[in-house]
Each structure stands twice: as C-alpha cells, then as structure tokens.
Amino acid sequence: MDFKCDVVVVGGGVTGVAAGLAAARNGSKVILLEPRPFVGGNATTGLCLHNFVDKFGKQVVFGLAQEIVDELIKMGGAVGHIPYKGFTSAVTPVDGNYFRIKTTQMLADAGVQVIYGATVVGASAKDAKVTELTFAAKGGLHRLEAKNIVEASGDGDVAAMLGVPFRFGDGPKKRMQPISMILHFHNVDTRVIAKEMGEVDPAMAVRPEGGEPIPVYFNGSFAKWDDIVISEGIFPNKGRNVFFNTVWPDQINVNTSAVLDVDGTDPVALSKATADLTAQCYKIGNFMKKHIPGFAGAYMVPAAIPGVRESRNIHGRYQLTDQDVLEGLKFEDTVGMVCFPVDIHAPDSSQAIFHQIGGDGSFDIPFRSMLPKELDNMVVAGRCVSATHVAHGATRNMAPCLVMGEAAGTAAAMASNSGESVAHLDVKKLQKQLIKQGVFLGDSYK
Numbered sequence: 001m002d003f004k005c006d007v008v009v010v011g012g013g014v015t016g017v018a019a020g021l022a023a024a025r026n027g028s029k030v031i032l033l034e035p036r037p038f039v040g041g042n043a044t045t046g047l048c049l050h051n052f053v054d055k056f057g058k059q060v061v062f063g064l065a066q067e068i069v070d071e072l073i074k075m076g077g078a079v080g081h082i083p084y085k086g087f088t089s090a091v092t093p094v095d096g097n098y099f100r101i102k103t104t105q106m107l108a109d110a111g112v113q114v115i116y117g118a119t120v121v122g123a124s125a126k127d128a129k130v131t132e133l134t135f136a137a138k139g140g141l142h143r144l145e146a147k148n149i150v151e152a153s154g155d156g157d158v159a160a161m162l163g164v165p166f167r168f169g170d171g172p173k174k175r176m177q178p179i180s181m182i183l184h185f186h187n188v189d190t191r192v193i194a195k196e197m198g199e200v201d202p203a204m205a206v207r208p209e210g211g212e213p214i215p216v217y218f219n220g221s222f223a224k225w226d227d228i229v230i231s232e233g234i235f236p237n238k239g240r241n242v243f244f245n246t247v248w249p250d251q252i253n254v255n256t257s258a259v260l261d262v263d264g265t266d267p268v269a270l271s272k273a274t275a276d277l278t279a280q281c282y283k284i285g286n287f288m289k290k291h292i293p294g295f296a297g298a299y300m301v302p303a304a305i306p307g308v309r310e311s312r313n314i315h316g317r318y319q320l321t322d323q324d325v326l327e328g329l330k331f332e333d334t335v336g337m338v339c340f341p342v343d344i345h346a347p348d349s350s351q352a353i354f355h356q357i358g359g360d361g362s363f364d365i366p367f368r369s370m371l372p373k374e375l376d377n378m379v380v381a382g383r384c385v386s387a388t389h390v391a392h393g394a395t396r397n398m399a400p401c402l403v404m405g406e407a408a409g410t411a412a413a414m415a416s417n418s419g420e421s422v423a424h425l426d427v428k429k430l431q432k433q434l435i436k437q438g439v440f441l442g443d444s445y446k
C-alpha cells in the first residue's frame with residue numbers, strides 16, 4: 001500500500017507517543033509506525049518517568065509529560081511526583097499497562113493513525129530531504145511519503161539507513177550499557193520488601209483514591225544475600241544493585257537483570273539476550289521468592305520486551321557534551337529542560353553510577369541536537385538524540401524523551417503547516433508555541 005501524510009513518527013515509545021500527539025494537535029495528518037502491537041515502549045514495563053523535579057526540588061518538566069501524569073493519576077495509574085532521599089530528589093512511578101492504555105486513547109483522540117506491526121526497513125533521500133520510507137508490515141512492503149519525519153526509533157534506525165553518522169556506546173571500544181528485562185511481581189508485601197532491601201527510606205505515596213501511604217520507589221542491593229547469590233550463580237557480582245517501582249500496595253517491578261556487551265541493533269545478539277533475560281528473570285524471581293521476605297507468595301511475570309539502554313546516538317548539528325550536563329548549561333535554542341542525573345549502568349558490571357547535574361540542577365535540550373546535519377526534513381528525538389555517552393546517561397530517561405518528543409512533533413507539524421523542512425523552522429516561533437503548550441523553557445530563557 002502507499003501512504004501519504006504531513007508528519008510520520010517512526011517508533012511509538014514514550015518519545016514517539018509525545019511526538020505523535022504534539023504533531024496531530026498542531027494540525028498535521030500524522031502516521032505513527034510501530035513494530036510492536038502497543039505504544040509506550042519501555043514505559044510499558046512499569047518504571048518511573050525520571051524526572052520532573054530537579055535536585056533542589058523545583059519542577060522543570062511540564063507540558064505533555066505532565067498532562068500524561070495527570071491523566072494517569074485520574075485513572076489510578078500514577079501517584080504524582082514523590083519526594084525521595086536517594087540519588088534523586090523525587091520520583092514519578094507509573095503503571096506500565098495504564099500508561100499504554102491511556103496513551104493509546106490519547107493518540108486516537110488526537111487523530112494519529114497508528115500502524116502496529118510496522119518496521120521501517122528502507123528510506124531514500126534527495127537534496128538533503130527524505131523522500132520516501134519503506135516499512136514492512138502485514139501484506140509485505142509499504143511506501144510512505146511525509147513532509148517531515150520524526151525519528152523516534154530509539155536506535156536511530158532510519159537516520160542510520162540514510163547515512164547520518166552516529167556514535168555507538170562509550171567510545172572506540174563501543175561498549176554499551178547493558179540490556180535488562182523488568183520482572184513484575186504480584187501478591188507481594190511492598191512494605192516488608194522496602195524494609196529488607198531499601199538503602200534509604202522508600203518514597204511513600206497515597207494512592208489517588210486515598211488510604212495509607214505505600215512505598216512506591218526504592219533502590220537497594222542484594223548484599224545481605226551475597227553468599228547465596230554467588231553460590232547459586234544468581235548474579236556474577238556481589239552487592240548487586242536493584243531498583244523497585246510500583247503504584248500498588250501488593251505489586252512490584254524489579255529492575256536488576258542484565259546481559260552485558262549486547263549490540264541492541266544486531267537482531268541475533270538482541271534475540272539471544274532476550275532469551276537469556278527471560279531465563280534470568282525466572283531464576284532471579286525464584287531466588288527472591290525463596291529467600292527474601294515479602295516475596296513468599298508472589299506470582300512473577302517477566303516483561304514482554306527487553307530494554308535497550310544504549311545503542312546509536314546520532315551526530316547532530318550540536319552534540320550535547322559531558323560538560324553541558326555536568327555544569328547544567330543553557331542554550332538559546334532550548335526546547336525544554338532535563339534534570340535527571342546522569343545514570344550509567346556500567347558496561348562491564350551493570351552497577352549503576354550516578355553523576356548529578358551541575359549548576360542550577362538542569363540543562364537545556366538545544367533544538368540543534370535533534371537535527372541531523374545531512375537531512376533537513378528529519379528531527380531526531382529520544383534515546384538516539386545527539387549526545388556523548390555521559391550526556392546520554394541523562395537524556396535517555398523518560399521525562400527528557402517526552403520533552404524531546406513534544407518538541408519534535410510540534411516542530412515537524414509547524415514546519416509541515418508552512419511548507420518548509422523542520423531544520424529551517426524559526427526556533428523562536430517553535431519556543432513560543434512550546435511555551436503556549438505549557439513547556440517550561442527555564443528562568444534563563446528570554
């Protein structure tokens with residue numbers, strides 16, 4: 001089949017969801033292509049949308065990201081931004097299935113045509129403009145023409161197909177953060193688990209319908225169980241990190257599994273990692289049920305998808321640097337702010353290392369970091385944005401992805417409306433529109 005639209009969004013993770021909504025609300029005919037039978041990407045595995053609030057306790061992320069949280073609270077699938085005294089000052093846990101249900105409905109309400117089971121497998125460009133995408137879906141190969149393209153595939157697949165240069169992992173050795181699979185438990189006692197495994201006091205929240213506060217986020221380690229962990233071969237390392245999220249009193253999502261040295265863009269390596277992680281989740285789950293108080297009567301379900309933390313980051317017209325992040329720099333062409341610390345799961349151990357954002361606790365996403373040099377009608381957003389390995393440790397998180405998605409979709413629609421390519425859009429006009437949509441561009445923005 002042949003398709004035509006104003007804006008095509010490649011990928012329906014958190015970034016693509018925000019981009020699709022923003023583009024459609026700005027008057028574009030939007031098609032969103034997503035290989036999986038659902039939108040939300042990694043958010044559907046049940047995590048926190050890190051992070052709306054900076055290290056000083058000031059909220060800097062609003063706009064569509066906040067609208068989604070507000071909608072989730074109404075449904076009972078989120079509890080708001082909850083103070084935490086760990087590596088971050090606040091957390092925003094959400095239920096993954098509710099995220100998927102709500103954003104599916106929001107996309108439909110906005111008039112976005114979502115095509116599931118659709119993987120972009122080819123692209124052509126002429127005179128710095130993408131002229132056509134080919135996607136594989138039910139029925140074979142299909143052609144699509146769009147005025148502007150939002151590249152939100154996480155891996156930067158389409159940008160790479162069209163020859164946009166990119167960086168892989170941490171430099172010449174190309175070591176990437178590990179791939180993990182979230183493990184869900186039902187019928188657990190989250191208070192007991194938080195007491196047994198939490199390193200600091202858990203973030204406590206009252207559910208939207210009321211009741212006693214429940215633990216919704218905490219991080220810790222398996223150090224107390226190191227002897228068994230090593231003797232039973234549960235993990236290769238001692239003091240293994242673990243992160244917990246929930247919005248329910250009797251369910252918990254556990255982030256601790258990992259496979260190292262996997263190239264998430266290599267289908268064979270990713271498939272092997274998926275199988276290994278599924279088995280790992282089962283082994284870890286049984287160990288937790290047997291040895292850790294609070295899990296005894298639990299029922300476990302590994303997430304349906306493996307989570308890729310890092311693969312390609314394109315080289316854009318600007319590359320966010322280590323210094324930008326560590327000094328909390330601001331840019332004239334800002335499209336939003338990022339405040340979650342740099343969060344790198346070490347490529348050789350999976351242990352998490354955090355570096356706080358410097359300056360006033362947040363840095364800007366410059367529009368130029370979302371624009372490939374080689375193509376004028378493509379805007380790149382989300383995990384694959386132009387950033388160093390360290391800067392990507394901050395930008396890869398979901399609040400930044402939502403911020404970038406909203407900016408990308410808005411920009412692509414505004415450019416399509418005026419018959420231009422997104423790279424030629426006047427950034428001041430874009431900023432004005434983003435402010436109208438409730439995006440906070442910072443105190444330094446004029």
Ligand SMILES: Cc1cc2nc3c(=O)[nH]c(=O)nc-3n(C[C@H](O)[C@H](O)[C@H](O)COP(=O)(O)OP(=O)(O)OC[C@H]3O[C@@H](n4cnc5c(N)ncnc54)[C@H](O)[C@@H]3O)c2cc1C
Nearest residue numbers: 011013014015041042047050120153154307382383397398
């Ligand atoms: C285990 C794990 C735990 C994490 N924990 C947190 C956390 O607690 N908080 C937080 O904020 N962040 C967390 N992150 C990071 C965060 O979840 C991701 O970086 C973020 O969701 C990426 O969003 P995205 O939309 O850019 O990419 P993705 O979620 O990767 O979405 C990309 C989408 O594009 C689709 N796609 C891929 N290729 C193509 C193609 N060729 N054609 C069409 N579509 C394509 C994919 O199917 C996918 O749906 C975690 C990451 C991992 C892996």
